[in-house]
Every structure is written in C-alpha cells, then in structure tokens.
Amino acid sequence: MIELSEEILLRMYYKMNQARFFEEKVEDLLKRGIIDETVYLSKGEEATGVVSGLALEKGDLVSMTHRGHAQAIGFGLDVNLMMAELLGKSTGYCKGKGGSLHIADVLNGNIGANGIVGGGFTLSCGAALTQKHKKTGQVVLCFAGDGATNEGSFHEAMNLASVWKLPIVFLIENNLYGMSTPIAKHMNIENISDRGAGYNIPGLTIDGTDFLEIYDVMTKSLRYARAGRGPVLVEAKTYRFCGHSSDDPQVYRSTEEVQQWQEKDPLFRLKKYLQENRVFTGKQLETIEGEAKSSIEQAAEFALESLEPDITTVLEDVYA
Numbered sequence: 001m002i003e004l005s006e007e008i009l010l011r012m013y014y015k016m017n018q019a020r021f022f023e024e025k026v027e028d029l030l031k032r033g034i035i036d037e038t039v040y041l042s043k044g045e046e047a048t049g050v051v052s053g054l055a056l057e058k059g060d061l062v063s064m065t066h067r068g069h070a071q072a073i074g075f076g077l078d079v080n081l082m083m084a085e086l087l088g089k090s091t092g093y094c095k096g097k098g099g100s101l102h103i104a105d106v107l108n109g110n111i112g113a114n115g116i117v118g119g120g121f122t123l124s125c126g127a128a129l130t131q132k133h134k135k136t137g138q139v140v141l142c143f144a145g146d147g148a149t150n151e152g153s154f155h156e157a158m159n160l161a162s163v164w165k166l167p168i169v170f171l172i173e174n175n176l177y178g179m180s181t182p183i184a185k186h187m188n189i190e191n192i193s194d195r196g197a198g199y200n201i202p203g204l205t206i207d208g209t210d211f212l213e214i215y216d217v218m219t220k221s222l223r224y225a226r227a228g229r230g231p232v233l234v235e236a237k238t239y240r241f242c243g244h245s246s247d248d249p250q251v252y253r254s255t256e257e258v259q260q261w262q263e264k265d266p267l268f269r270l271k272k273y274l275q276e277n278r279v280f281t282g283k284q285l286e287t288i289e290g291e292a293k294s295s296i297e298q299a300a301e302f303a304l305e306s307l308e309p310d311i312t313t314v315l316e317d318v319y320a
C-alpha cells in the first residue's frame with residue numbers, strides 16, 4: 001500500500017476538516033438567511049476534492065463543478081475569499097458577483113466552478129491545449145459529476161483530449177445521483193470509467209471515500225498525463241450526505257442508504273487511519289481540528305465584516 005509522509009497527511013486532515021467546517025458554516029449562514037443563493041454542498045465527498053488537489057504539482061490547473069467547495073480547498077483557494085464570495089461581498093473571488101457557483105482564480109490556474117453541468121470539460125481541453133503548445137509540463141484536473149458524463153460536451157471533450165493527447169485527468173465524482181435521478185436510470189453501464197474505452201483513454205474506478213486509493217491513483221494518473229501520454233478518466237464512487245441543493249427534501253433515497261454511506265465517511269476513515277497508525281496523538285488531532293475550525297470562523301468574520309460591492313461597479317467585469 002502507498003505510504004504517505006506525515007506532512008501530506010497533516011495537510012490532508014487539516015484541509016478535509018476545513019472543507020467539512022466550511023460547509024457546516026455555510027449551512028448555518030443559509031438557515032439564518034445571511035447567504036441568499038442556492039448552494040450545492042459536498043459533505044461526504046470531501047476526499048476526492050481535497051486529496052486529488054494535494055496530488056497536483058505547483059502550476060497545474062483545475063476546473064471545478066457546481067459542488068466545488070472541497071475541490072477549491074484542495075486546490076489551495078483562500079477560505080476567506082471563498083466565504084466572502086458566497087456572501088456576495090466585494091472581497092470575494094469574483095468581487096461578490098459570482099457566488100458559490102462561479103468561484104474562480106484564473107490567474108492562479110483555477111479555471112473556476114461552473115453552474116453549467118458539463119461546462120468544464122471543453123474549457124479544460126482548451127487549457128490543456130495551451131499547456132501542450134507552450135510545453136509548460138502542467139496538467140489540467142477536470143472535475144465533473146456522474147450526470148455530467150451524459151452531456152454531449154463530455155464526449156466531445158474525451159474525443160478531442162484523446163486525439164490531441166492532451167494533458168488532462170478527468171475526475172468524475174460519481175455520487176450515484178444526478179439531482180434526484182439514480183444512476184441506474186440515467187446510464188446503462190455500471191462503471192463510468194468504461195466510457196474511456198470508446199476514446200482509447202485509460203479508465204479507472206476507485207473508492208472515493210478512501211484517501212489512500214485516491215492519492216495513489218491520482219498521482220499516477222497526473223504523472224501519466226504530464227509525461228505526454230494523453231488523458232486519463234478516473235471515476236470515484238462517492239456519496240453526498242446532504243440534499244442535492246439547499247432546498248431538496250430528499251424523498252428519492254432511504255435513510256438506510258444514507259446511513260450506510262455515512263459509515264464510510266471519508267473524514268472519519270482518515271482520522272481512524274491516523275489514530276490506528278499512531279501518526280498523530282489524540283491531542284495533535286484535536287489541535288489540527290481546532291485550527292481548521294478557527295480558520296473557518298475567521299473566514300466567516302472576514303466575510304461578514306467585508307463591504308458589499310459598490311453599486312457603481314455593477315457593470316464592471318461583466319461581459320454577458
């Protein structure tokens with residue numbers, strides 16, 4: 001089994017906690033009416049976003065989904081600026097005009113979250129083509145959901161990426177549902193990774209709650225793409241603990257099913273590993289959790305104290 005350094009495990013545990021606390025804070029702010037937009041939470045899916053972000057090299061690019069908070073934290077975005085964006089404040093990543101669905105930091109390689117399901121596939125091809133022509137040696141990590149792989153853009157992007165041997169790793173977060181539709185009703189295959197074969201792209205299915213497997217497979221896939229060998233399609237089976245969006249009564253799934261997946265909570269799996277292998281003491285784990293929590297408290301304070309965008313800037317940075 002792959003061995004991870006203490007340093008990487010520390011960052012992983014800190015960031016996974018940050019992602020969980022970030023969304024718990026968002027839920028709280030939503031309930032209090034302080035956040036006033038539809039938000040898509042990834043509680044339960046943190047491992048794919050955080051762990052694959054840690055497998056990237058400096059300068060690599062990422063395109064995120066509508067369920068992108070853990071993906072953003074894994075990539076290294078600043079939680080203060082993320083929270084400010086969700087509150088529509090001028091200090092946010094898009095000066096408060098984008099919200100959760102459009103968090104982006106293009107100058108630093110984060111092509112952005114996307115309100116259009118499947119919108120990131122072809123953008124990622126463009127970004128990867130640039131890396132190939134400029135010979136930067138950087139790779140694009142393109143996140144998407146299971147439902148998104150039924151979009152035409154997925155198939156166009158897979159074809160182009162394969163024909164042009166683009167440096168992309170497609171990471172599909174298969175949380176078994178597209179909104180309320182279970183996967184068996186929206187595709188007639190068991191593993192999305194099988195779709196790679198149609199484009200001569202290697203396809204792999206992994207356990208999206210297992211940090212070791214994600215880190216191992218993502219490191220190898222990124223290395224493969226970086227070496228100029230072409231794209232890789234990775235499918236991670238995972239589960240969202242909360243509803244599809246902030247207003248989903250979840251009548252389409254049973255509480256037993258949710259409970260079964262909660263037993264595989266990626267955050268607890270990581271904690272158990274750290275305890276059983278005595279990587280950190282109980283006290284050290286508590287300190288890491290405490291620091292992650294206070295970073296989110298500070299982010300909320302930063303966002304709450306920040307100014308609303310000035311009305312005179314309403315048309316700035318808007319192009320459509």
Ligand SMILES: Cc1ncc(C[n+]2csc(CCOP(=O)(O)OP(=O)(O)O)c2C)c(N)n1
Pocket residue numbers: 066067115116117118144145146147148149175177178179244
């Ligand atoms: C092109 C497009 N079609 C439909 C929607 C509405 N929509 C938002 S999220 C979603 C489900 C996407 O499912 P999946 O790709 O599995 O991602 P998940 O929400 O499960 O993370 C849909 C249909 C949209 N935003 N964009």
Ligand SMILES: [Mg+2]
Pocket residue numbers: 145146147173174175176177178179
């Ligand atoms: Mg889904």
